[in-house]
Amino acid sequence: MKATKTRLTVDLPRELVERADTAVEQGAARSRNQLITQAIEACLHRLEEAEIDARFAAIAEDEAYQRLALQLTQEFERSDWEAFRLGEGEEP
Structure with missing residues (x-):
């Protein structure tokens, strides 16, 4: 067009x-x-x-955003670490 x-x-x-x-x-x-x-x-x-x-x-x-970002980081810390280990070829 x-x-x-x-x-x-x-x-x-x-x-x-x-x-x-x-x-x-x-x-x-x-x-x-x-x-x-x-x-x-x-x-x-x-x-x-x-x-x-x-x-x-x-x-x-932005303090509210910083708090939210920290909270999300903490909530996903375990799954992020597991994904990293799997990517490196380690067993879960």
């Missing part, structure tokens, strides 16, 4: 357009449009990863 597209008009600094054209000429993309699309996707990907990283960093400060 073909992706729906929206036509935009943007004002870009001349130097940026020249650099984009050079990148297209050197094969970085098939067209300005593709280069701009790739750049926006890359930027959004970095922003999304930064948001995920920030959420994981917040977990380190």
Whole structure:
């Protein structure tokens, strides 16, 4: 299924357009449009990863989460150890 597209008009600094054209000429993309699309996707990907990283960093400060993680670790300690031993070829 073909992706729906929206036509935009943007004002870009001349130097940026020249650099984009050079990148297209050197094969970085098939067209300005593709280069701009790739750049926006890359930027959004970095922003999304930064948001995920920030959420994981917040977990380190979340005392309730830390208590839950410790509780789960303790509850599964025996089965984890048994699985490890089986993986190492030891008898249960």
